[in-house]
Amino acid sequence: MPELLFELGCxxxxxxxxxxxxxxxxxxxxxxxESNRLVFAGVESEATPRRLVLRADIESMQKDLREEKxxxxxxxxxxxxxxxxxxxxxxxxNAGLTFKKLKFVTTPKGEYLAAQILVKGRPAAKVxxxxxxxxxxxxxxxxxxxWESGGFQFGRPIRTILFLYGGKVIPIEITGVRSGKxxxxxxxxxxxxxxxxxxxxxxxxxAENGVILRFEDRMDVIRKELSEHxxxxxxxxxxxxxxxxxxxxxxxxPEVLTGSFPASFLELPQEILINAMRKHQKYFCSVxxxxxxxxxxxxVLNTKASKPNLIRLGHERVLLARLRDAExxxxxxxxxxxxxxxxxxxxxxxxxxxxSYSQKVERMKRIAQSLLQQVGEGALQQxxxxxxxxSKVDLLTLMxxxxxxxQGKMCGLYARAEGRDxxxxxxxxxxxxxxxxxxxxxxxxIGALLSLADRIEVLASGFVLNMIPTGSKDPYALRRIxxxxxxxxxxxxxxxxxxxxxxxALSLYSVNTKLTTGEMLRGVLELMQGRFRYLxxxxxxxxxxxxxxxxxxxxxxxxxQEKTMxxxxxxxxxxxxxxxxGFKRINNIIFDxxxxxxxxxxxxxxxxxxxxxxxxxxxxxxxQNIQERQYPDALEIMVTLGPEIDNFFDEVMVMTENPELxxxxxxxxxxxxxxxxxMADFSALQIEL
Numbered sequence: 254m255p256e257l258l259f260e261l262g263c264x265x266x267x268x269x270x271x272x273x274x275x276x277x278x279x280x281x282x283x284x285x286x287e288s289n290r291l292v293f294a295g296v297e298s299e300a301t302p303r304r305l306v307l308r309a310d311i312e313s314m315q316k317d318l319r320e321e322k323x324x325x326x327x328x329x330x331x332x333x334x335x336x337x338x339x340x341x342x343x344x345x346x347n348a349g350l351t352f353k354k355l356k357f358v359t360t361p362k363g364e365y366l367a368a369q370i371l372v373k374g375r376p377a378a379k380v381x382x383x384x385x386x387x388x389x390x391x392x393x394x395x396x397x398x399x400w401e402s403g404g405f406q407f408g409r410p411i412r413t414i415l416f417l418y419g420g421k422v423i424p425i426e427i428t429g430v431r432s433g434k435x436x437x438x439x440x441x442x443x444x445x446x447x448x449x450x451x452x453x454x455x456x457x458x459x460a461e462n463g464v465i466l467r468f469e470d471r472m473d474v475i476r477k478e479l480s481e482h483x484x485x486x487x488x489x490x491x492x493x494x495x496x497x498x499x500x501x502x503x504x505x506x507p508e509v510l511t512g513s514f515p516a517s518f519l520e521l522p523q524e525i526l527i528n529a530m531r532k533h534q535k536y537f538c539s540v541x542x543x544x545x546x547x548x549x550x551x552x553v554l555n556t557k558a559s560k561p562n563l564i565r566l567g568h569e570r571v572l573l574a575r576l577r578d579a580e581x582x583x584x585x586x587x588x589x590x591x592x593x594x595x596x597x598x599x600x601x602x603x604x605x606x607x608x609s610y611s612q613k614v615e616r617m618k619r620i621a622q623s624l625l626q627q628v629g630e631g632a633l634q635q636x637x638x639x640x641x642x643x644s645k646v647d648l649l650t651l652m653x654x655x656x657x658x659x660q661g662k663m664c665g666l667y668a669r670a671e672g673r674d675x676x677x678x679x680x681x682x683x684x685x686x687x688x689x690x691x692x693x694x695x696x697x698x699i700g701a702l703l704s705l706a707d708r709i710e711v712l713a714s715g716f717v718l719n720m721i722p723t724g725s726k727d728p729y730a731l732r733r734i735x736x737x738x739x740x741x742x743x744x745x746x747x748x749x750x751x752x753x754x755x756x757x758a759l760s761l762y763s764v765n766t767k768l769t770t771g772e773m774l775r776g777v778l779e780l781m782q783g784r785f786r787y788l789x790x791x792x793x794x795x796x797x798x799x800x801x802x803x804x805x806x807x808x809x810x811x812x813x814q815e816k817t818m819x820x821x822x823x824x825x826x827x828x829x830x831x832x833x834x835g836f837k838r839i840n841n842i843i844f845d846x847x848x849x850x851x852x853x854x855x856x857x858x859x860x861x862x863x864x865x866x867x868x869x870x871x872x873x874x875x876x877q878n879i880q881e882r883q884y885p886d887a888l889e890i891m892v893t894l895g896p897e898i899d900n901f902f903d904e905v906m907v908m909t910e911n912p913e914l915x916x917x918x919x920x921x922x923x924x925x926x927x928x929x930x931x932m933a934d935f936s937a938l939q940i941e942l
Contacts, residue, residue, distance in 0.1 A: 254294065254310035255377070255419035258452050259385060260436055262413030265302045268502035270394050270408055275300045275468065278307055281391045285384050290316040291377055299466050301505045303440070306466065307388075308452045311381070313419070315374030322348060324366035327357055341366055382423050385416065389427065400428040413437055420450055438462025439505050441556050463556075464505045471501040478509035479537055479551055486511060486549045488539035496531060503535075504555035512569045516548040518576045521583055522666050524659060525652070529575045532658050536572070582651040586663075587670055594646040601648060606764050607714055610645045616713075616761045617641045621706040623757045628747045633699055640680050640703050643668065661685040676700075687737045690788065694737075694744050701745045708738040712780070713758035716773040717766050722780070731780065739784040739810060748809035751781050785810050794821050797939040804934035812882065819884035820933055828892035829938070835898030836935040839922045842907055851920035860904030861918060867897040868925055879931050887932055894925070 266274065279298035286293045292312035299306040324330060330341035337345070337352045345352040348368035358367040394408030405428055416423045416432035425432045436455060438444045443462025449455045456466055465471045475497050483490045500507065518526060523546050530536035536550040550572060558564050598610040607613070621637050647653045647664035665682025680700030684707060687694055695701045711734050715721065720729045727733075742749050755777050759770055766773065786799050798821050807813040823829045856862045871890050878887035907918045929935060 254292075254312050256417075256452060257307070257309045257311050257381065258415065258417045258449070258455060259307040260413075260415035260455075261305045261389060261411060262303060262415070262437055263305075263407075263411045264409040266300070266305075266409050267395070268302075268499045271300050271302065271502040272498075274305055274392055274394075277392055278305055278388065281388050282307055282309065285388050286311065289380055289384050290318060290374060291380060292316060300468065300502070301464060301466065301471075302503055303505065304436075305392075306455075311377050311418070313377050315377055315380050317374045318372040320370050320372060321358070322368045322370055323358070323360070324348075324355070324368065326362070327364040327366065330357075330366040344368070378418050378421070378423055381418055382425055385423075386425060386427055415449060415455075417449065417451075439464050439556070442506060465507070468501055471504065471507050472497055475500055475507045475509065475553055478507070482509050482511045482551050483539040486539050486547055488541050488547045488549070490551070491527075491538040491540050491546075493531065493537060496535065496537065500535060500553040504553060506556060508554045508557055509551050510554055510558060510561055510565055510568070511549055511551050512565045512572070513549045514569065514572055514576060518580065519546060519548055521576075521580060524662050524666065525579050525583060525656070526576070528656050528659055529579050530572065532656070533575060534568070534572060536568075578655060579652070582655060586650040586652055586667065590671060591643050591646050591664070591667055594649050595642060597649045598645060601645075604714065604718065606718060607762070610648065613710060613714075614641055614645060616758070617644075617706045617710050619761060620709050620754065620758050621702065623754060624702060624706055624709070624749065627750060627753065628702075630698070630702065633702065636677070636699055637702055637706075640677065640699065641706065644681060644684055644703060644707070687740055689733065690736050690740065690791065692737075694741050698745060701741045701747070705738055705741050705747070705749070708734050708741075709754055709758050712738070712777055713755060713762070713773075716768070716777050717759065717762045717764060719767045721776060732784065735777075735780050736784045736787065739781060739788060742810055743785075743788065743814050746811050748811050750809060752778060781810075785813065789814070789817055794818075795824060797937055798824060800937040801933040801935060804937050805930045805932070815882060816884050816933060819888050822885065823888060823892070826892065828895055829888075829935075830940045831895030831899060832892050833935045833938040833940040835895055835902070836926070836929065837940075838902055839898070839926055840936040843919055843922050843926060846919055846923070849916040849920035849923060851924055852917055855913065855917045856921075857914065858905050860901045861921065864894075864897045864901040864925075865921060867894055868921075872928055875928060876931075884932065891929060891932060898925075 275298050278300075279296055282298075283293070283296050286296075286309070294310045296309040297307070299308075324344035325340045329338065330344070331337055341355075342352060344366060345355055345368070348355070348370060350368055350370075355366055355368050357364045389407070390405070392407070397406040397408060398410065399406055407428070411428050411430050413435065414425065414427060414430055414432040415434065415436050416425060417434060422432060422434050434448055434450075435446050436449050436458065438447060438459065439462060441463070443459075443464060447458045447462060449458060459466050465474065479490045479497075526546055527538055530538055530550050534550075534552070536552050539547045539549050539551065541547060550568075552568055554564065598614060601610045602608075603610045603613045618638055618641050621641060622634065625631050625634055625637065644661075644664060647660060647667065650663060650667070652663050653660050661684045662682050664684070665678045665680075668678035668681050676697050676699055679696055680703050683695035683697075683700040684703050686692055686700075686704060695704050712731060715729055715731045715734075720731065722729075722731050741747070752774070755774055759773055768776070782803060786803075789799055790796070794817055798817060801820060802813050802817045807816070820829075853865060856865055871894065875887050875890050878884070878890065905918065907915065907922070909915050909918075
């Protein structure tokens with residue numbers, strides 16, 4: 254197949270956008286090629302800060318298309334003798350066919366005259382000229398720029414277009430930039446105009462001109478050089494894979510440079526030093542064998558350093574200023590105790606409609622009181638109340654004002670500096686954990702409860718303000734916050750009834766809301782259930798297994814998780830499949846039936862007698878195991894009923910004409926369903942009948 258090579262050269266693209274664009278240009282291209290009947294293979298995409306690259310093998314001709322075009326109905330197309338009418342002949346003429354080549358087809362509306370039309374494929378070069386610009390227009394950015402009166406949107410100014418198919422230029426023009434056969438090298442280390450013949454030639458030319466095209470190769474270079482520089486400093490790199498990924502998308506030719514700072518700054522908490530280096534300067538840190546920071550930093554340059562000492566001096570000067578600021582903030586902030594800062598929360602606005610942070614803190618304390626009662630941790634009431642009082646005071650510190658990423662952590666560090674015990678300061682330090690589904694939860698129970706109370710308040714506030722996630726949009730990160738709340742509850746085995754907690758939390762607001770309390774409650778509970786599904790699916794639990802558990806009543810998501818894992822462990826069991834098939838039939842019969850009274854003396858046929866006996870033999874043990882949350886044991890017993898249910902349906906006619914027998918048999922099935930639904934809705938399992 255002839256090769257397509259497309260490169261869009263532009264001004265530096267933000268690293269966050271590049272992560273998405275590299276995948277999206279490949280996905281969108283494959284979709285566009287498929288919808289335009291292009292036969293393709295080997296679609297690849299690469300990106301650097303200054304270029305997006307697409308490569309694919311594409312057949313030289315578009316596929317032919319056979320399509321059916323409907324004409325008039327039979328009664329209009331032909332007369333009673335089958336002779337074509339003017340309408341029928343006119344349709345044939347428009348289709349470019351004789352009437353004899355047409356046929357009648359049956360549709361839901363009746364018989365219609367139809368033409369089978371062959372649309373011949375066009376040369377792929379012509380199709381690509383039309384569709385490639387549409388691929389570019391579909392690429393997503395966090396922010397767009399507009400050009401020309403036509404309103405074309407793209408994330409950064411476009412400077413060059415390389416567009417080859419089969420080694421020949423495909424002429425297009427985007428925002429006044431015309432395509433050609435030329436690429437360009439590194440901004441400082443390469444040529445501005447480099448002729449290209451193929452993808453292999455393209456990669457060679459770029460490497461010769463200071464550009465490492467593959468993202469993975471740039472990451473490997475950064476890892477290798479960081480390791481070498483850290484060893485030279487008699488340490489090792491403090492692992493930061495996320496920062497390596499970011500830097501690999503900010504450079505075309507990575508080169509690591511090491512600098513140092515005065516060792517006296519190591520007296521500051523490591524979190525402050527790391528934040529000053531990483532968040533603001535994107536520097537890597539080195540640690541000694543005990544994990545303590547060394548007074549060095551490593552930066553990734555986007556060029557070969559011709560004057561490394563001069564560059565190093567510049568970076569050291571910038572970092573020194575930031576570290577001096579941090580040192581000043583640390584010393585000044587500690588002159589005021591956390592307790593003394595609490596009144597300042599009255600003057601700090603949480604949200605214009607929800608009042609100050611003091612009001613938020615009061616809501617958190619009332620939520621925490623309800624939460625502690627529910628999870629049986631009432632003894633922690635006094636400590637948790639004190640933690641909540643202190644939890645937001647670091648917002649008033651100089652350090653958090655300058656380094657907002659340290660919010661929460663600084664509260665814990667200042668508490669530690671004041672001599673508070675480990676559980677207390679650690680709870681404050683961890684109050685915003687987990688930030689993502691991959692992050693750890695707070696390291697102690699009191700910290701978990703503090704974080705959970707805060708998240709319940711934030712979620713309730715979000716729904717009160719109608720800041721609700723919709724589709725792919727979640728501007729206030731409520732999904733992330735609810736994921737953290739669910740993860741805390743599951744990992745700490747906190748049997749939280751979120752319905753009760755959110756009913757209580759929503760009652761604490763006195764503002765006018767767009768939604769009713771019922772609508773807000775329903776929305777936030779759906780959000781929480783969605784987060785439970787997400788966390789379970791991340792562990793490999795099947796969608797139908799989750800449906801089976803969530804279709805039934807659960808006292809808490811901890812209980813739902815335990816049931817889910819027990820049921821998931823039997824997903825390939827033949828006994829479970831047999832039981833699921835039986836319950837699909839049971840549900841079909843008892844659906845919409847009123848509750849009937851069961852009388853064992855009215856059983857007549859052997860099949861129903863055996864089913865009742867088998868059910869009676871296991872019912873107590875199943876009930877007991879479910880009550881004691883021994884779900885694997887309960888399931889092991891429950892699946893033994895599957896064969897008896899199959900025999901029952903083979904031998905017994907449930908919907909008999911005798912109403913007394915019919916209702917008694919339905920009542921037996923209702924009893925079985927009622928007990929089994931305490932475990933799961935087995936009919937929701939996707940089992941072939």
